[in-house]
Amino acid sequence: MASLLLVDDDKTLLKILFELFSQEHGCNTAATVEEAFELLGSQEYDIVVTDISMPGMSGEALLGFIKANRPATPVIFISGSKDRGLAQRLRVKGAADFLSKPFDLAEIRGRVARTLEGRGRS
DSSP states (O other), X not given: OOEEEEEOSOHHHHHHHHHHHTTTSEEEEXXXXXXXXXXXXXXXXXXXXXXXXXXXXXXXXXXXXXXXXXXXSOEEEEEOOOOTTHHHHHHHTTOSEEEXXXXXXXXXXXXXXXXXXXXXXX
């Protein structure tokens, strides 16, 4: 069983993602980047799934924190942004994957599974 941190200010989406993944994995949720920092300070995660645009600090700031403090932890971004270069910029900074909203639940489940398999976890 892998441990996932799910980060999004959309509480409905956060609940859907928690329900999707918590049957197979240990999951924690955070509605802000600041909450995610606290959770990351007290526990290691096998993967982080986060929105890019949130009030206060962005998912990009979260990626910087993770790469500085837990560099082996993969980060998958989800975003409603139409910026075509965003996914590429995030990958250059160390993101493992990027999904555009709206996305299919089977798609995000598959992306998380592939990322975990790449780490030797499932």
